[in-house]
Amino acid sequence: MVTIDRITKAYGSSSVIADLRLSIEPQQVTVMVGTTGSGKSTLLRILAGLERPTSGEIRWDSDHRGIVRPNLGIVFQEPRLMPWLNVRQNVEFGFGPAGHRRSAELADEILEQVGLESFSDYYPRQLSGGMAQRVAIARALVRKPSLLLLDEPFSALDALTRSRLQDHLMELFARHSLTMFFVTHDIEEAVALSDTIVVIKGRPGQIQHRFRIDLPRPRSRQDPAFMVWKERVLAALTNGDSP
Amino acid sequence: MPTSSLLRSAEQVGSSEPGPQTEALRASVKRRPRWNALGVVLPAIALIGWEVASRLGWLDRTITSSPTEILAEIYHLLWTGQIWVHLWATFVRVFSGFALGSAVAIVLGVVTGLSQIAYRLLNPTIHALRSVPSYAWVPLFILWFGIFETSKILLIALGAFFPLYLALVSSIRSVDRKLVEVALVNGFKGWNLARKIFLPASLPAIFVGLRQSLGLAWMFVVAAEFMGATHGLGFLLIDGQTTGRPATLITSVLLFALCGKATDGCLAWVSERALHWQDAYHPNSPEARSD
Ligand SMILES: Nc1ncnc2c1ncn2[C@@H]1O[C@H](COP(=O)(O)OP(=O)(O)O)[C@@H](O)[C@H]1O
Ligand SMILES: [Mg+2]
Numbered sequence: 001m002v003t004i005d006r007i008t009k010a011y012g013s014s015s016v017i018a019d020l021r022l023s024i025e026p027q028q029v030t031v032m033v034g035t036t037g038s039g040k041s042t043l044l045r046i047l048a049g050l051e052r053p054t055s056g057e058i059r060w061d062s063d064h065r066g067i068v069r070p071n072l073g074i075v076f077q078e079p080r081l082m083p084w085l086n087v088r089q090n091v092e093f094g095f096g097p098a099g100h101r102r103s104a105e106l107a108d109e110i111l112e113q114v115g116l117e118s119f120s121d122y123y124p125r126q127l128s129g130g131m132a133q134r135v136a137i138a139r140a141l142v143r144k145p146s147l148l149l150l151d152e153p154f155s156a157l158d159a160l161t162r163s164r165l166q167d168h169l170m171e172l173f174a175r176h177s178l179t180m181f182f183v184t185h186d187i188e189e190a191v192a193l194s195d196t197i198v199v200i201k202g203r204p205g206q207i208q209h210r211f212r213i214d215l216p217r218p219r220s221r222q223d224p225a226f227m228v229w230k231e232r233v234l235a236a237l238t239n240g241d242s243p
Numbered sequence: 244m245p246t247s248s249l250l251r252s253a254e255q256v257g258s259s260e261p262g263p264q265t266e267a268l269r270a271s272v273k274r275r276p277r278w279n280a281l282g283v284v285l286p287a288i289a290l291i292g293w294e295v296a297s298r299l300g301w302l303d304r305t306i307t308s309s310p311t312e313i314l315a316e317i318y319h320l321l322w323t324g325q326i327w328v329h330l331w332a333t334f335v336r337v338f339s340g341f342a343l344g345s346a347v348a349i350v351l352g353v354v355t356g357l358s359q360i361a362y363r364l365l366n367p368t369i370h371a372l373r374s375v376p377s378y379a380w381v382p383l384f385i386l387w388f389g390i391f392e393t394s395k396i397l398l399i400a401l402g403a404f405f406p407l408y409l410a411l412v413s414s415i416r417s418v419d420r421k422l423v424e425v426a427l428v429n430g431f432k433g434w435n436l437a438r439k440i441f442l443p444a445s446l447p448a449i450f451v452g453l454r455q456s457l458g459l460a461w462m463f464v465v466a467a468e469f470m471g472a473t474h475g476l477g478f479l480l481i482d483g484q485t486t487g488r489p490a491t492l493i494t495s496v497l498l499f500a501l502c503g504k505a506t507d508g509c510l511a512w513v514s515e516r517a518l519h520w521q522d523a524y525h526p527n528s529p530e531a532r533s534d
Contacts (some may be wrong), residue, residue: 048428072428080425084443084520096430097439125522 001026001179002047002070002147007056008204009042016042018204020056024147029173029180031194032207033187033233039205040183044151047181048074073140075153079132081124087111087135088120094139103142110138113172130161134168141172150182154189166192170217187237191229192219199236209236308489313497316490330498332474333464336392337506340399340467341460345453347400348407355408356415356445357437366412373405378466385470395467402463403456410452414445447521450514454507461503476502 002024009016017039024030034040045051047058049072060070073094081090091107092099100106111117114134124132133153140148150169154162166189173180184190190197191213199209211233215225290310296302297309304312320326351369354361380398388394418441426440468477476495483491 050424050427074425074428076421076425078421080421082422082425082440082443083522084446086520093425093439094429097432097435098430123520125520 001061002181003059004043004047005057005059007043007046007053007058009039009046009051010054010204015204017200018206020200020205020207022198022207024179024181025196026061026179027177028195029182029193030196030198031182031184031190032198032200033184033190033237034200034205035237036185038200038202040185040200041151043200043205044074044149044181044183047147047149048072070146071143072147072149073143073145074149075133075136075140075151077152077155079124079129079136081127081132081135081139083124085124086120087116087122087124087127090124090135091120091138091142094142096143100143107138107142110142111135113141113175114138114168130157130165133157133165137165137169137172141176141178144176146179148178148180150180152184152186153182155184155186162189163192167218169193174217187230187233188221190233191215191226192221197233199233201237209233211236304489305487306489308493312490313493316488316494317497320494326498328474329476329479330502332472332478333468333476333502336395336399336467336475337457337460337464337502339396340463341403341457343396344400344403344460345407345456348404348411348452348456349449352408352411353415353437353441356412357441362412362416369408373409377402377463381466381470390471395464395470395472398467398470399460399463402459406455406459407449407452410448410455411445414448415441418444447518450510450518454510454514457506457510458503461499461506465499 004020004022004024007020008018020039020043022030022032032040032043042051046053082093085093088104088107088111091111092103095103095106108117108120111120114137116131116134116138119127119131124135127135133156137153154165157165170193172178180193182190182193194213197209197211197213198207199211200206201208211229213229215223215229219226293302293307294310297304297307302309317326320329351365355365355369356362380401384394384398388397422444423436423440426436431439464475465477465480468475469481472478472481476498479495479498480492483489483493483495
């Protein structure tokens, strides 16, 4: 699907990520866990084309016509809704400048899937944090992205809303056969969502561990196997650090 | 639909999710400013005091006039139809100047706001021009453009130009990078980016700038009509002064205040509707909103 090949990013003399290699498998959830400042957002911004890597390259899957830059959807830590557009218009924004013949209809459809069908005429200032983030997810999904990038999308939400939205995201994942690259600092979230966890550490950030999480879905956080995975990822994230 | 039903039931549980408070939200959107009766008390007392004082001879009527004399003057102007001639002359000047000044401000402001090269090229010069005291232009404008309408409208346009230009440049340059990124990821570029992000994001500042520009247009029309005019509220001022009629003078001042307030009110009305989406803090008290 996507191969991240020896990506390095430096701002001036400060190196943020170094020699990073990773491939994102289709129709899977790849979660990158790392502490704040380890370069996760930087990598996501490079994938989204918002920044150029200092060296290395991103290789997208090619079909018989050659390289295709995939249709990307991205959800940031903040909802980043346009305050002057109502909920439906914000979702339609995801179709880009060309729009879509049936954009309003498709927006309403996806809003129904995120449970906001009765709020399509609301403005962002009238939404709670959780609702706003669901609109942001709807905006990213509306054009059926072949790769969905998420940068700590739930970290600003309270625990209850967060776990509800995690469950909900996984329903959408199954329903739309999504390919997701999800970045977080929350270990429990990583274990709950992922097929693969990669641990990014150090300065400059490098991938130091890789786990395949083969727990069946839906996952229970009380399941002993779930707890074991949490311990293992935590250990990977903290080993070598002084206590 | 399993997904949405799951979420709808979840909505009733979550404290941060919508519920009864959305009604209150809807109500708060519809809040209208209320008529502030208390605000009229002081002017009313002042008017009555003024009339009484001038009737009792405490005030020199040849200088201060009196409310009834002013009413008589307004009645006279209305009766003879002169008032419309003066109002029309001034309105045409204000609006031509305001339209010209703000049109140039929008073009230059957008270019300078969006392009770093234009900013570095133009902005210092425009700032230097701004620091020329406005009335210092008057003799120069008369010299260049004569004493007729051209120089008047250009002077008003000059006054109206700066507030909008400055508001536009600073607001475009401070548009939230986060929103711009969302647009970039969604394929917006160039003109589409300007239209869909930069324009709406700077709309609040544009309206503030427009209202300030309109205010300055009303200030500059006085200077412009002092340059020599045969009609207009500014002419009425000069006329009242040279013929020693304070009632005419004060009537003219009143008309200026009314016109300025009315046109600003129209812009405020348009602005409130265009910016209804803003997450602005409106204190609940009627005084605070009945400007
Ligand atoms: N535009 C920038 N200029 C300079 N340094 C930056 C810039 N963006 C990010 N950084 C630095 O890169 C590091 C990694 O940032 P980031 O990718 O946001 O980390 P994370 O998302 O993992 O918390 C931080 O230490 C930050 O200071
Ligand atoms: Mg980050």
